[in-house]
Amino acid sequence: MRRFSHAFIVDADIDRVWDFYTDIGHLEVITPPEMRLKVLKSTTGRKLLQGTEVWLEGKLVTKSQWHSKITSLSPYQYVDEMLSGRFKVWKHVHAFQEAGDGTKVIDEIDFELPYGPLGRVFEGYTSKRLEQIFAHRRQATIRALARSS
Numbered sequence: 185m186r187r188f189s190h191a192f193i194v195d196a197d198i199d200r201v202w203d204f205y206t207d208i209g210h211l212e213v214i215t216p217p218e219m220r221l222k223v224l225k226s227t228t229g230r231k232l233l234q235g236t237e238v239w240l241e242g243k244l245v246t247k248s249q250w251h252s253k254i255t256s257l258s259p260y261q262y263v264d265e266m267l268s269g270r271f272k273v274w275k276h277v278h279a280f281q282e283a284g285d286g287t288k289v290i291d292e293i294d295f296e297l298p299y300g301p302l303g304r305v306f307e308g309y310t311s312k313r314l315e316q317i318f319a320h321r322r323q324a325t326i327r328a329l330a331r332s333s
Contacts, residue, residue: 185273185294185295185296186294186295186296186307186310186311187292187293187294187295188291188292188293188295188311188314188315188318189290189291189292189293190290190291190314190315190318190321190322191288191289191290191291192288192289192322192325192326193283193284193286193287193288193289194286194287194289194325194326194329195285195286195326195329195330196286196287196329196330197285197286197287198260198280198281198282198287200287200329201280201287201289201325201329202259202260202280204325204328204329205232205278205280205289206231206232206257206262207230207231207232208223208226208229208230208231208232208236208238209223209230210328211223211240213324213328214320214321214324214325214328215242215317215320215321215324216316216317216320218243219242219243219244219317220241220242220243220247221240221241221242222240222241222242223238223239223240224239224240224241224249225238225239226238226239232254232257232262233254233257234254234255234256234257235253235254236253236254237251237252237253237254237267238251238252238253238254238264239251240252244270244313248269248270249268249269250266250268250269250270251266251267251268251269252264252265252266252267252269252274253265253267260279260280260281261277261278261279261280262277262278263275263276263277263278264276264278270297270298271295271296271297271298272296272297272298272303273294273295273296274293274294274295275293275294275295276291276292276293277290277291277292277293278290278291279291279292289322289325291318291321293314295307295310297310
């Protein structure tokens with residue numbers, strides 16, 4: 185099992201950030217375009233709630249599908265866990281904290297690739313790729329939530 189962590193501050197109040205991140209449409213806004221991410225289905229429409237199941241399609245190395253579930257949701261934190269897809273384990277904690285006039289966005293991901301020892305060989309590559317994806321997500325979130333002048 186490997187852990188990936190990423191955090192940044194966005195210049196927007198916590199309720200605005202929370203509303204953005206609990207709308208399933210945020211995924212298509214913040215995901216790198218080359219991944220061609222599409223939300224195929226959500227059991228609760230656009231709003232993420234406790235128990236929401238989501239089916240996604242996108243390109244990691246090759247085109248793949250992903251099925252996840254919101255297993256925990258409380259004010260300013262939720263957890264999505266992969267039910268089927270590329271990873272043996274994927275647990276993503278999304279947390280949001282007030283930070284001065286802005287909001288700290290925190291992502292913590294525990295993941296494990298399939299195929300035992302062979303999969304572990306690729307965990308370093310996967311961590312590096314997650315760094316690239318989340319650097320894009322940071323910039324896209326900042327742009328999407330920029331305060332109007």
